[in-house]
Amino acid sequence: MKTMLTVISNALCRITGKNVGAQTVPELLIDLSEYVNLTSPAAHASAQAQRQPPKPPPVSTRSSAASQLARAQLDQLDGPGARVAVTRNFADFTPQVTFDIKKCDLHRLEAGPPVKAELTREQGLQYYRTMQMVRRVELKADQLYKQKIIRGFCHLYDGQEACAAGIEAAISPSDHLITAYRAHGYTYTRGVSIRQILAELTGRKGGVAKGKGGSMHMYAPHFYGGNGIVGAQVPLGAGIALACQYRGNNQVCVTLYGDGAANQGQLFETFNMAALWKLPCVFICENNKYGMGTAVERAAASTDYYKRGDFIPGLRVDGMDVLSVREATRFAADHCRAGKGPIVMELQTYRYHGHSMSDPGVSYRTREEIQEVRSKSDPISLLRERMLSNNMASAEEFKEMDVEIRKEVDDAAQFATSDPEPPLEDLCNHVFSNNPPLDVRGTHPWSKLKSVS
Amino acid sequence: GKAVVGLASRKHQRTSGPVEVTVRDALNQAMDEELERDERVFLMGEEVAQYDGAYKVSRGLWKKYGDKRIIDTPISEMGFAGIAVGAAMAGLRPICEFMTFNFSMQAIDQVINSAAKTYYMSAGLQPVPIVFRGPNGASAGVAAQHSQCFAAWYAHCPGLKVVSPWNSEDAKGLLKSAIRDDNPVVFLENELMYGVPFEMSEDSQSKDFTIPIGKAKIERQGNHVTLVSHSRFVGHCLDAAAVLAKEGIECEVINLRTIRPMDVESIETSVMKTNHLVTVEGGWPQFGVGAEICARVMEGSAFNFLDAPVTRVTGVDIPMPYAKILEDHSLPQVKDIIFSVKKTLNV
Numbered sequence: 051m052k053t054m055l056t057v058i059s060n061a062l063c064r065i066t067g068k069n070v071g072a073q074t075v076p077e078l079l080i081d082l083s084e085y086v087n088l089t090s091p092a093a094h095a096s097a098q099a100q101r102q103p104p105k106p107p108p109v110s111t112r113s114s115a116a117s118q119l120a121r122a123q124l125d126q127l128d129g130p131g132a133r134v135a136v137t138r139n140f141a142d143f144t145p146q147v148t149f150d151i152k153k154c155d156l157h158r159l160e161a162g163p164p165v166k167a168e169l170t171r172e173q174g175l176q177y178y179r180t181m182q183m184v185r186r187v188e189l190k191a192d193q194l195y196k197q198k199i200i201r202g203f204c205h206l207y208d209g210q211e212a213c214a215a216g217i218e219a220a221i222s223p224s225d226h227l228i229t230a231y232r233a234h235g236y237t238y239t240r241g242v243s244i245r246q247i248l249a250e251l252t253g254r255k256g257g258v259a260k261g262k263g264g265s266m267h268m269y270a271p272h273f274y275g276g277n278g279i280v281g282a283q284v285p286l287g288a289g290i291a292l293a294c295q296y297r298g299n300n301q302v303c304v305t306l307y308g309d310g311a312a313n314q315g316q317l318f319e320t321f322n323m324a325a326l327w328k329l330p331c332v333f334i335c336e337n338n339k340y341g342m343g344t345a346v347e348r349a350a351a352s353t354d355y356y357k358r359g360d361f362i363p364g365l366r367v368d369g370m371d372v373l374s375v376r377e378a379t380r381f382a383a384d385h386c387r388a389g390k391g392p393i394v395m396e397l398q399t400y401r402y403h404g405h406s407m408s409d410p411g412v413s414y415r416t417r418e419e420i421q422e423v424r425s426k427s428d429p430i431s432l433l434r435e436r437m438l439s440n441n442m443a444s445a446e447e448f449k450e451m452d453v454e455i456r457k458e459v460d461d462a463a464q465f466a467t468s469d470p471e472p473p474l475e476d477l478c479n480h481v482f483s484n485n486p487p488l489d490v491r492g493t494h495p496w497s498k499l500k501s502v503s
Numbered sequence: 504g505k506a507v508v509g510l511a512s513r514k515h516q517r518t519s520g521p522v523e524v525t526v527r528d529a530l531n532q533a534m535d536e537e538l539e540r541d542e543r544v545f546l547m548g549e550e551v552a553q554y555d556g557a558y559k560v561s562r563g564l565w566k567k568y569g570d571k572r573i574i575d576t577p578i579s580e581m582g583f584a585g586i587a588v589g590a591a592m593a594g595l596r597p598i599c600e601f602m603t604f605n606f607s608m609q610a611i612d613q614v615i616n617s618a619a620k621t622y623y624m625s626a627g628l629q630p631v632p633i634v635f636r637g638p639n640g641a642s643a644g645v646a647a648q649h650s651q652c653f654a655a656w657y658a659h660c661p662g663l664k665v666v667s668p669w670n671s672e673d674a675k676g677l678l679k680s681a682i683r684d685d686n687p688v689v690f691l692e693n694e695l696m697y698g699v700p701f702e703m704s705e706d707s708q709s710k711d712f713t714i715p716i717g718k719a720k721i722e723r724q725g726n727h728v729t730l731v732s733h734s735r736f737v738g739h740c741l742d743a744a745a746v747l748a749k750e751g752i753e754c755e756v757i758n759l760r761t762i763r764p765m766d767v768e769s770i771e772t773s774v775m776k777t778n779h780l781v782t783v784e785g786g787w788p789q790f791g792v793g794a795e796i797c798a799r800v801m802e803g804s805a806f807n808f809l810d811a812p813v814t815r816v817t818g819v820d821i822p823m824p825y826a827k828i829l830e831d832h833s834l835p836q837v838k839d840i841i842f843s844v845k846k847t848l849n850v
Contacts, residue, residue, distance in 0.1 A: 226593065260626035267624040274592055274629070279616050285582050286617060289589020296545070296571065296595060303593075319582025326577070480623045481661055483630035483685040488764060490661075495802040503627065 146170045147440045151374045157357045157364035157394075163381035167373035174437045177219060177372050179451055181211035181430045184235040186459045187244050188403075191234065191251055195407045199467055200251045203278075204265050207235040209402040212429035213336055214239045216375025217304060221383055226294070228274040228287040229306035231266040232336075232401075236306070240273035244459060248466035256469040260476065281307060281314030284333070288320045291331035291392070302330045302386045304379070310341025312355050321359050321392070328391035332382045333359065335396045336369065342405040343414040356396035369397030370427040400427070479503070521704050527697040529671035530560050533678035534598065536710045538568055541596060544682060547574040547587055548600025548637075557602050558638065558697055584610035584635070588617045591633040591687075598682060601637035604653045604691065611656075618687040619662035632685045636678070639667070639691035640734065640785045641834055647822035652786035654733065657689040658763040658795070664716055665763040667691040669737040671701040673760055676714030684716060691762075693735045719766035721773070725753035728779040728844050731770055731796060733759040736783045736835060743840035752844065762792060770796060771805035778810040779847050785834055788817040814847045816840055 147169055154162045188208040194200045207214070214235035221227070229236050237247050242258050250257025250268055258268045266278045274290065277283035287305025294301040311317065312335050324331050335355040339346055346353045356364035363385070367378040375397060382393045400423045404411025411420070437443045478490040478501035490499040524532070537544050550557045552565035552575040565573040576583040580601065587599035601607045607614065618631045640652040658665040664686055668674040674692070681688040706712055722737060723744055730740040737758045744754035755773050759765065774780050780800060782793035793815035800806060800813060819833045 228589075259624060259628065262626045263624045269625040269628045274589070275625075277617070279612055282585060282612055282617055285585020285613065286589035286592065288582075289586035289591075290593040291589075292586055293590045293593035293595045296590070316581045316585060319577075319579035320586070322577060323579065323582055323586060327574075480625075480627040482664075483622050483627070483632075485686065 142441070143171055143443060144441045147436075147442060149373055149436060151371060151377060152368045154374075154378055155356065155366035157354075157359075157366075158361075159363045159365065162365055163367075163374075163377040167377050169373060169436075169442075171437075171442045173219070174433065174442055175447070175451070177215050178430065178433055178437070178448065179455065180215040180218070180239060181372065181433070182452060182455050183244065183459070184208075184211045184214060184238055185430060186455050187234060187238065187247065187462075190248065190459050190463050192403065192407065194248075194252065194463065194467070200265075200407075201253070202264055203231065204251065204407040205232040205405065206403040206407070207232050207401070209423065209429070210336060210338060210369065210399045211235060212372040212375050212432075213334075213369050213397050213399055215429075216369075216372040217334070217379045219372070219376040220379035221302065221304060223272065224299075225301050225383070226272045226274065226287075226290045226303040227306070228277065228283045228290065228303065230277055230280065230283055230308060230311060232308070233266065233268060233276040236273065237268045237270065237276065240270045242268060242270045242273075243462075245462040245465050248459075248462045249469050252466040252469075253471060254466060254469035255472040255476070256465065261472040262476075262480065281311040281316050283307065284311070284314070284317045285320045287333075288324045288329050288331050288392075291324065291329040291386075292327070294330050295327070300387055302332055302383050304332045304334060304383075306334045306336055308341060309335060309337040309339065309346050309353075309355060310344070310349065312337075312358055313341075313350060317358075321362055321394075324392040325359075325362050328389060330386035330389075331392040332379070332386055333362070333392060333394045334379075334382075335394065336399055337396050338399050338401045340401075340405070340414065343409065345414065354396075356394055359392070359394035362392050362394050364394035364396065366396045366398065369399030370423075370429045370432060372429060372433055475500075521702045522708065523700045524671045524675075524703045525698055525700045526668075526671050526674045526692075527558070527560055529675040529701075529703065530678055530692065530697075531562060531564070533675045533682070534561065534564060535567070537679055537682040538564065538572055540710070541682075543594065543596045544598065545572045545574065545590075545595065546598045546600065547576055547583060548598075549576055549578060549602050551575060551600055556600075558694060560692075560697065561600075580606050580609035581613060584613040585617060587633055587635075588613050588631060588687075591618070591631045592621070592629060596632050596682065598634045598636060601635065603642075603649060603694070604637050604639040605649050605651055607635065607637070607653065614657070614663070614687070614689070615660055619660050621662075622686070623662055630685050631687050634678075634681045634684075634688045634690055636681075636690035637692060638694035638697075640693055641818070641823060641830075642694045644825060644827065644830065645823075646825040650823035652691075652784070652818070653689075654691055654762050654784070654786055655791045655795075657691075658765075658792070659790075662687065663763060664688045664761070665691065666716055666761050667733040668760065669696070669734055669758050670699075671703050672707045673714065673720075673758070675703070675707060676712055677716065677760060680713040680716050683713065688716070691734065696735055714760065717761050717764045717766060719760055719769040720758045721755065721769070722758045723754065723756040725755035725777065727753050727777055728781060728848060729755045729757060729770065729773040729777045730781050730783060730840070730844070731757045731759060732783040733762060733792065734785065736785055739835060739837050739840060740783050742837045743844065746837070746841055747844060752848065752850070754844065759792075765795070765799070767796075767799045767803065770800065771803055774800060774805040775808045778808050779844075780809065780813045781816060781840070781843050781847055782813065783816040783835055783840055785818050787820050788815060789820065791815075791817060793817055811847050811849065814843045816843050 148166050151167050153165050156162045185208050188206045195204050218239035246258040253261045266276050268276045287303050291303040341349050356366040368374040382395050385393045478499045481501045485503045487502045490501045492499045551561045552573045555562040587597040590597050621629050621631050641650040666677050668677045681690050732740045740756045782796045784792045797813045816835045
């Protein structure tokens with residue numbers, strides 16, 4: 051099995067010239083299938099649920115091909131795709147299950163979030179869809195970056211999907227959220243379409259910021275980016291919370307930062323003021339164990355990030371479990387809404403990619419560590435396994451969703467690579483809001499450019 | 504009429520002609536009126552509430568508006584400037600006071616990267632309607648760390664408006680405009696001007712009196728030389744002009760009022776009339792306001808009207824010393840302006 055994976059991996063490296071060390075087996079095979087025609091072997095265990103008379107699939111059975119190959123049935127690659135019509139009645143599925151979730155470590159709190167979480171089938175499929183979408187978008191961004199279609203900074207979020215999905219599940223669209231530069235996942239969960247995200251990454255006029263912001267500067271109603279300066283978003287988030295308190299609208303602001311930013315002085319200034327004024331701010335530290343290339347033990351005298359708020363209560367949460375994240379966020383938001391002041395949450399999570407696209411991510415950690423997290427704690431797999439083993443959905447449903455999501459992402463990427471760049475006339479616009487047009491000096495005195503709001 | 508809280512030096516002559524108002528009181532009036540007009544406006548900074556303001560500029564406002572609208576902060580410039588910017592992003596209209604602009608350096612990342620650039624980076628999705636205000640430049644005897652002029656630093660950055668009032672009308676009208684502006688405005692006051700009274704016209708006493716940002720004012724007409732200045736040194740220019748007038752030299756004195764966007768057109772129009780230009784500022788010479796004026800005039804239509812190169816009168820290129828005699832010689836004096844005018848005119 052291992053030899054086969056090595057063979058495939060090496061083949062793929064030679065064919066594509068890409069370093070595929072960070073990918074899972076199914077992902078390897080999906081990439082390989084773009085170069086080699088794979089057809090589905092006779093599938094009995096992984097039957098496609100088909101609600102219509104079966105049609106010959108074009109290259110549609112990649113997912114099932116992946117799982118089949120993983121079971122060493124490589125020699126059955128020839129032959130037409132098996133078409134098995136099996137229908138599952140949705141009434142067969144369990145509509146709701148209560149799961150046990152890990153107890154959170156508490157700081158200055160008598161009680162924490164519940165240790166059980168209810169999940170309905172609909173919620174589960176929705177969380178799965180969200181996380182898988184984020185995963186596929188990030189992998190697509192990886193591809194586009196390697197093709198030099200995306201430039202500059204690109205900080206990918208794959209591995210951390212449960213954080214974005216779980217937080218969004220616990221708050222409402224009228225709440226507010228701000229994060230740092232690893233922001234694509236939150237941009238999506240806060241309502242920006244993947245077309246607009248990818249087109250912003252490729253710097254086109256159809257991007258959410260018309261191509262003027264890039265990876266780290268995407269915005270949406272009640273989503274304040276996307277911030278490039280490490281730690282600067284934390285006082286901003288407290289300010290947004292101040293506005294909520296000022297208006298008395300019962301909204302909260304979720305303010306995210308990383309384990310690296312946790313050592314910034316402005317955070318402690320902000321903790322002080324937030325606690326003093328009881329601002330409805332949920333401070334969330336996404337601890338993915340590395341601040342760029344520096345492991346937490348090498349950067350922080352105390353790695354108990356949930357305690358770093360000192361006089362602010364805190365909880366430490368399993369950030370790979372979307373249900374834990376949801377329950378903890380709900381608990382934290384309720385705490386703020388009750389007027390008890392701010393709260394700090396530490397989400398223990400992990401990023402598969404390096405710090406950014408210019409970091410292979412293996413000089414300061416081992417491939418084994420990455421592989422271990424992937425195989426044991428992948429947030430998407432965790433949710434899928436939970437739902438499958440409790441008969442909340444079928445494997446076919448997940449595969450279908452995967453296919454749908456891949457198509458959506460491919461379509462969005464198609465848009466993002468074909469949409470035109472912003473027109474030069476837009477160069478100087480948006481300097482000031484609600485302002486009469488003004489002249490802007492160009493690169494030399496004869497270049498007089500115009501700026502409109 | 505309404506009693507205005509905390510304006511002890513002001514005579515109650517609202518309806519009959521001009522009135523003498525100090526710059527401090529003019530700023531206070533501006534904030535009071537804007538706080539009353541728009542409930543989204545609030546003031547935050549060190550000592551602005553219960554202390555009535557480190558320089559008493561916000562006197563009486565906390566008593567009138569309370570804790571919600573007038574907020575005392577801990578000594579955490581980076582933190583509270585960021586909080587103010589965040590509040591502006593969420594739709595409020597904060598006035599963020601720096602006790603002096605020297606302390607704004609602690610927070611300059613929030614002013615530039617979070618406030619100034621955001622509207623552009625978001626392609627218009629996220630405006631930041633905030634005012635950063637406080638005393639700027641030299642005071643008296645406060646030495647090097649408390650005397651720097653930040654006009655050039657902030658005016659360098661696109662996305663910011665930078666305003667520098669001189670007299671009481673400037674202070675009131677420009678601060679009201681700054682608060683009503685939907686963009687980040689750096690409002691540079693001057694501590695030595697706070698206590699100086701000026702006559703304020705009847706118009707300027709109206710609650711809707713504003714002065715447009717980006718427009719300079721001709722404080723004095725003249726034909727022989729143009730003097731351009733901002734803030735406290737406008738007064739020095741007018742004093743120099745009075746002395747020079749006795750010798751038959753008529754100076755046109757321009758009060759910039761706004762550093763960015765700079766009203767270069769007014770300067771050019773004047774230079775096309777007088778053919779001579781002298782800039783006067785308190786800041787250091789290198790990369791300063793005067794340097795920018797020189798470059799702009801050279802690049803524009805007025806260059807061909809110059810009979811002599813532009814002269815810059817600036818602060819001395821050193822950190823500000825403490826001893827009075829040294830401090831006095833670190834900043835432009837009236838005699839320096841007179842000397843420079845005569846050199847420029849070659850008389």
